[in-house]
Amino acid sequence: LLFYWSLGCWCVLLLLFVSVASAGRDVDSGSNDTGRNPAPEDSHHQTNSTHHKKAFPVLSFNFDHVRKPFEISLWILLALLMKLGFHIIPRVSHVVPESCLLIVVGLLVGGIIKAFDEDAPVQMLDSKFFFLYLLPPIILDAGYFLPMRPFTENLGTILVFAVVGTLWNAFFIGLTMYGVCQIEAVKLGRVDLLSCLLFGSIVSAVDPVAVLAVFEEIHINELLHILVFGESLLNDAVTVVLYHLFTEFSHKGTVTVADAFLGVVSFFVVSLGGILIGAIYGIIGAFTSRFTSHSRVIEPLFVFLYSYMAYLSAEVFHLSGIMSLIACGVVMRPYVEANISHKSYTTIKYFLKMWSSVSETLIFIFLGVSTVAQPHPWNWTFVVVTVVVCFVSRVLGVVSLTYIINKFRIVKLTKKDQFIVAYGGLRGAIAFSLGFLLPDNEMKQLFLTAIITVIFYTVFVQGMTIRPLVELLAVKKKKESKGSINEEIHTQFLDHLLTGIEDICGHYGHHHWKDKLNRFNKAYVKKWLITGERSTEPQLISFYNKMEMKQAMMLVESGSAAKLPTIMTPVSMQNIQPKEPLKRRAIPSISKSREQEIRKMLRGNLQKTRQRLRSYSRHDLMVDPFEEDVSEVRLRKQRVEMERRVSSNSAANKQSQPWISKQQLGKDNNIP
Amino acid sequence: MGSSSSRLDRVPGAKDLMEETGFSETNILCLYDRFEVLDREERGYLRLEDFEAIQQLAVNPIGDRIIGAFVFPGRETLDFPSFVRVLAHFRPTDTTWSRSGSQPEPANSRTRKLRFAFSLYDQDGDGKISRAELTEMLQAMLGMQVTDEQLQSIVGRAIQEADLDRDGAISFDEFKKSVEKVDIDHKMSTRFLR
Numbered sequence: 001l002l003f004y005w006s007l008g009c010w011c012v013l014l015l016l017f018v019s020v021a022s023a024g025r026d027v028d029s030g031s032n033d034t035g036r037n038p039a040p041e042d043s044h045h046q047t048n049s050t051h052h053k054k055a056f057p058v059l060s061f062n063f064d065h066v067r068k069p070f071e072i073s074l075w076i077l078l079a080l081l082m083k084l085g086f087h088i089i090p091r092v093s094h095v096v097p098e099s100c101l102l103i104v105v106g107l108l109v110g111g112i113i114k115a116f117d118e119d120a121p122v123q124m125l126d127s128k129f130f131f132l133y134l135l136p137p138i139i140l141d142a143g144y145f146l147p148m149r150p151f152t153e154n155l156g157t158i159l160v161f162a163v164v165g166t167l168w169n170a171f172f173i174g175l176t177m178y179g180v181c182q183i184e185a186v187k188l189g190r191v192d193l194l195s196c197l198l199f200g201s202i203v204s205a206v207d208p209v210a211v212l213a214v215f216e217e218i219h220i221n222e223l224l225h226i227l228v229f230g231e232s233l234l235n236d237a238v239t240v241v242l243y244h245l246f247t248e249f250s251h252k253g254t255v256t257v258a259d260a261f262l263g264v265v266s267f268f269v270v271s272l273g274g275i276l277i278g279a280i281y282g283i284i285g286a287f288t289s290r291f292t293s294h295s296r297v298i299e300p301l302f303v304f305l306y307s308y309m310a311y312l313s314a315e316v317f318h319l320s321g322i323m324s325l326i327a328c329g330v331v332m333r334p335y336v337e338a339n340i341s342h343k344s345y346t347t348i349k350y351f352l353k354m355w356s357s358v359s360e361t362l363i364f365i366f367l368g369v370s371t372v373a374q375p376h377p378w379n380w381t382f383v384v385v386t387v388v389v390c391f392v393s394r395v396l397g398v399v400s401l402t403y404i405i406n407k408f409r410i411v412k413l414t415k416k417d418q419f420i421v422a423y424g425g426l427r428g429a430i431a432f433s434l435g436f437l438l439p440d441n442e443m444k445q446l447f448l449t450a451i452i453t454v455i456f457y458t459v460f461v462q463g464m465t466i467r468p469l470v471e472l473l474a475v476k477k478k479k480e481s482k483g484s485i486n487e488e489i490h491t492q493f494l495d496h497l498l499t500g501i502e503d504i505c506g507h508y509g510h511h512h513w514k515d516k517l518n519r520f521n522k523a524y525v526k527k528w529l530i531t532g533e534r535s536t537e538p539q540l541i542s543f544y545n546k547m548e549m550k551q552a553m554m555l556v557e558s559g560s561a562a563k564l565p566t567i568m569t570p571v572s573m574q575n576i577q578p579k580e581p582l583k584r585r586a587i588p589s590i591s592k593s594r595e596q597e598i599r600k601m602l603r604g605n606l607q608k609t610r611q612r613l614r615s616y617s618r619h620d621l622m623v624d625p626f627e628e629d630v631s632e633v634r635l636r637k638q639r640v641e642m643e644r645r646v647s648s649n650s651a652a653n654k655q656s657q658p659w660i661s662k663q664q665l666g667k668d669n670n671i672p
Numbered sequence: 673m674g675s676s677s678s679r680l681d682r683v684p685g686a687k688d689l690m691e692e693t694g695f696s697e698t699n700i701l702c703l704y705d706r707f708e709v710l711d712r713e714e715r716g717y718l719r720l721e722d723f724e725a726i727q728q729l730a731v732n733p734i735g736d737r738i739i740g741a742f743v744f745p746g747r748e749t750l751d752f753p754s755f756v757r758v759l760a761h762f763r764p765t766d767t768t769w770s771r772s773g774s775q776p777e778p779a780n781s782r783t784r785k786l787r788f789a790f791s792l793y794d795q796d797g798d799g800k801i802s803r804a805e806l807t808e809m810l811q812a813m814l815g816m817q818v819t820d821e822q823l824q825s826i827v828g829r830a831i832q833e834a835d836l837d838r839d840g841a842i843s844f845d846e847f848k849k850s851v852e853k854v855d856i857d858h859k860m861s862t863r864f865l866r
Contacts, residue, residue, distance in 0.1 A: 153858070410764045410861045485830050486850040492813060493734070494789065494859045500738040501762055502862055503728035506706050509862050512728075538814050544826050 078109070079361040097463045099213040099364050103456070106368020114372055130366075130433045131315070134359045136325060138209055140307050141356035142233065143326035144333055144348075150226045153510070157405050157413075158227060161421070162234035165397045166204055170242055172393040173386070174200025180385050191443055194250040199447050201242035202435050203390060203454055207428030208232040208322075209363055210455075214426060214463045221476040224417055228424040236322035236430075237271035243434060244318060250439075274320035278327025281310035285328070286335035286529040293531065299344040300351060303336060335529040338542065342549070363429045367455070370432070376449045386450045387457050390427075398422040416473050423466055426458040427451075488543050545594055552598060689753055693760035694778055703759065707752050717749040718742075733812045737792045761788045764861040785860045786851070790844050800841035803831060 063070075082105050086093045092101070151158070174197035181191040211232045215225055245263045285306035292299045307328045314324035337345060398421050406412045413421075435451045438444045470477075498511040683689075683704045690700055708714075710722050720743060729735035742758050743750050763780040778784070793801045793809055807827045814823070834842050834850040842850070 408863075410863060411855070411858045484833055484850065485826065486834050487854055489810065489813075489826075489830055490789075490851050491854060491859070493792075493809065494854075496732055496734045496813065497738065497789065497792065498762070498860065498862060500729055500732045500735055501759070503726055503732070504706075504710075504723070504738070504742075505703070505759065505862070506709065507862065511862070538817050540810075540814060540826070541818055541822060544822070544829070547829075548825075 075365075076358060076362065079358065079365050082365070083357075083361050095464065097214050097217055097459075097467075099210065099360075100460050100463055102361055102364035103368040103459065106365035106370075107372060108368075109365070110369035110372030113369075127433045127436045130363070130429065131321075132312075134363050135209075135430070136308055136311050136321075137352065137355035137359045138212065138363075139233070139311075139322050139325045140304075140329055141352040142208060142212065142229070143329035144303075144307075144352060146326065146330060147222065147226065148330065150222050151230055152514075154223065154226055154230070157409065158230035158234060160401055160405055161227065161231040161398070163238055165231065165401055166206075166235040166238040167242075168397045168401075169204030169390075169393050170197070170201040170238075172200070172396070173204055173389050174198075176389045176393075177382070177386065180381065192250075194246055195441075195443055195447075198243070198246035198250060198438070199443075199450070201239065201246055202431050202438075202447075203386065203427060203451055204393075205235050205239040205427070205431060206232040206425045207430050209360060209430070210426035210428030210459055210463075211424060213360060213364070214459070214466060215424065218467045218470050219478045220420065220470060221478055223411075224420050224424075224475070225478070227417075227421055233322060233326055234271075237267065237274065237320040239430075239434070240318070240320050241267045241270050247439070270319050271323055273317065274314045274323035275327040277314050277317075277319065278310045278324035278329075279331045281306045281313070281324075282328040282331030283529070285332045286339075289332075289336045289339040290529060290531050292340065296341045296344055299340045300347045303332065303348055304351070306332070335526070338530045367429055367432060371452055371456075374448060374452075375445060376452075377445050378449060379446060382446060383450045383453045387454055390454055390458075394425045395422045398425075416475055419473070420466075420470070420475060423462055423469065426462060427455045428459065429455075431455060485544060485547060488540060492540060545598075549598065549601075552601065683752070685753055689756050693756055694763060694780065695756065695760065700756070703756055704752065707755055717751045718755065719749055733815065734792065734809070737795070737812075740795075741788070741792055758788075761785050762860060762862050764863070765857040780861070782856050783848075785856055786848055787844065789860065790847050793847075800839075800843050801847065802841045803827060806830060806842070 079102070082102060083098070086098060086101050174193075177199060178191070178193050178196040181196065206228070208229065211229055215228065241263065245266070249259065285302055288302050288306070289299065292302070307325055310328040311321045311325045314321040340348075398418055402413050402418045402421075431451050432448075432455060435444075435448050438447065495511060495514070498509075499515045502509045502512050683700060686697075686700050686704075689695065690697065695703070707718070710726070711718055712722065712725075720739065723729065723739040723742065729739065732738070742755065760778075761780060761784060765780055765782060765785075790801070791797075793805055795805055795808075807823060810823055810827060811818075831840065831842060834846050836846055836849070837843075
């Protein structure tokens with residue numbers, strides 16, 4: 001505990017130093033030394049005097065050279081240390097969600113820096129920085145790992161909440177605030193309708209970062225999670241359109257019907273265009289991954305870069321970058337995963353999680369820091385009314401929309417669900433950054449203050465209380481389940497069943513279209529985007545292979561022979577039962593190569609080969625020789641049995657003896 | 673309302689069917705229209721050929737099993753009430769129905785739905801899904817793209833996961849348990865829209 005706090009303090013001090021240093025204009029190699037200079041004294045004296053003959057500087061101090069990266073690294077380090085530190089104090093982290101703690105830390109750090117130096121540029125949450133660097137990793141992580149099944153099943157509901165709900169929120173808040181401003185007592189008569197509507201559109205959008213941060217900790221059931229989260233992702237299109245619309249209108253001054261109509265058209269253009277761009281990049285990415293079998297090391301980069309390009313391209317045309325990013329990840333994923341190696345898959349997964357984690361932490365800290373940096377014109381009425389109105393409009397919107405949606409849903413949304421959806425509508429950094437982009441007029445600071453207050457309210461109050469409320473209302477929690485082959489089989493079976501039933505009824509429902517899409521996918525798309533053999537592999541087989549691979553790896557890593565019988569038994573049972581004459585179908589090359597893969601992998605890990613010294617190449621992923629030696633002895637035991645199992649699998653009918661006893665014999669022999 | 677009640681009179685036994693299955697008037701009418709479309713020769717009942725004429729079912733890997741579930745073994749024809757009774761399984765689950773009732777369990781309860789699905793697996797009706805039956809089902813679903821060894825390993829693994837009493841076959845309770853995490857109410861329901 002002491003260690004972390006001392007590290008944290010050291011970081012803060014360094015940050016102070018850095019900010020003070022950056023405040024000075026001419027950073028000479030010695031002129032900015034405030035005494036914390038680690039360089040030894042003599043060189044300092046040497047380099048300070050420029051008109052003496054310069055001796056060769058053994059050690060010199062040139063901070064300006066690395067200032068920017070140094071600052072950035074320090075901030076990230078501080079963020080990560082804080083993230084680590086919170087889990088040291090279990091009581092606090094259980095009650096308060098991480099996001100709140102991070103904002104508080106940001107506030108403290110901002111306050112400290114400001115206290116030392118009034119003019120220090122503490123405005124960290126620069127909009128460009130936020131939208132271009134901080135936001136994309138989080139969205140890509142969310143989009144790439146989006147659970148497709150619940151998402152598509154609830155797509156209608158999500159869209160209604162995202163589009164209609166956000167529109168309702170924006171107009172309700174905007175109009176109410178305008179009404180409030182008209183009241184004489186508030187002294188805000190200068191605020192015109194368009195500015196209020198603009199303000200309403202900024203503050204109405206549910207924020208994916210905040211939702212992710214809070215919902216992740218409460219482990220709520222899948223349906224609610226996907227509803228709120230899906231809404232927060234898809235409402236980006238609405239926000240973008242409304243924002244640009246009202247900004248343009250407030251420039252022009254007058255609004256005509258034609259303009260309103262164009263606004264509606266632009267909504268479709270923004271959202272569909274964004275999705276289209278994302279899909280195009282996704283397909284290109286999938287196509288590229290088809291050819292990467294010889295350079296496995298750079299595979300993950302393709303995924304990241306194509307997605308990022310999709311985001312940037314969409315932003316160029318003022319289309320919805322978030323939707324483009326999500327479309328790219330969703331389209332790319334099934335094909336890329338079939339093509340890339342297992343290690344690349346792990347790399348992608350961990351890099352995305354890492355980046356999004358860092359981004360999220362940074363966003364919250366900077367939110368805190370930037371709050372301190374603003375002058376805050378405080379108008380009680382405006383701010384309080386905004387908070388209340390936001391909450392009220394959200395509740396009203398959710399309740400009325402659910403009433404309509406439930407008429408079309410198979411599984412209705414209960415009152416509890418509605419409450420969680422309404423309560424989970426958190427605002428976050430996107431609203432703040434959009435507010436920051438507002439044209440500089442007298443209202444901007446007031447709006448920013450109100451936005452920050454709403455954000456703080458939702459993140460702190462709603463974020464903190466949502467967990468006890470979930471427990472209190474006994475909302476269904478997420479069911480922890482590993483993939484089971486049974487579930488996969490039965491789910492596919494039920495898909496076929498329902499498709500058949502729908503065809504009998506002559507009713508083109510959800511399953512019918514899904515089936516059509518799957519057929520199209522299998523017939524045409526997979527051939528183009530997946531390398532050779534894997535393109536005809538049915539989904540069930542891939543799933544099964546993945547499971548087997550996972551289990552084989554688990555086996556190798558844990559080194560326990562106890563797990564073996566579970567894999568052995570199916571083979572044994574197969575041999576005991578009388579087999580009907582095998583129809584000799586032409587064995588497609590898939591199974592052989594998959595077998596080879598699994599076999600190769602197991603062999604590579606189990607054999608005690610003395611690693612021949614290969615020439616070092618940066619582009620090859622080398623097996624760690626140390627790991628091999630350590631597990632060598634343990635694994636030798638299993639090697640014999642694994643090889644037997646693998647070879648018996650390919651010559652299934654040759655074994656006549658019951659397999660079990662042979663295995664037991666083998667085990668007995670090997671016990672030292 | 674007048675016209676629809678006269679339309680309802682066309683449908684034999686409509687009132688009883690509505691009460692038994694819980695379908696609404698519009699649903700029954702809709703299904704009856706569909707029944708008449710399928711019954712091209714207007715015999716008043718459906719035969720195997722009528723089902724086979726549905727193109728999509730021919731492409732469906734388990735199409736013949738589904739048809740078999742409608743047309744019970746031993747009977748050749750399917751009349752309208754039986755048609756509706758089978759489809760009643762796929763009505764969205766009523767959240768208001770509670771277990772304590774004196775009424776028999778409705779067709780669209782979770783257990784009844786699962787029983788229907790189970791009966792599609794269990795072709796010989798012995799109350800258990802044997803290894804062979806599961807293999808057959810998987811073969812139908814996976815088609816030509818899989819070897820026997822892969823099939824056997826998948827079947828073996830599936831049985832081993834689900835078979836809790838180690839009798840080598842999956843009983844109804846074991847089946848129920850293995851899909852407890854799947855949202856059956858959602859997956860096995862379809863909307864009978866107008």
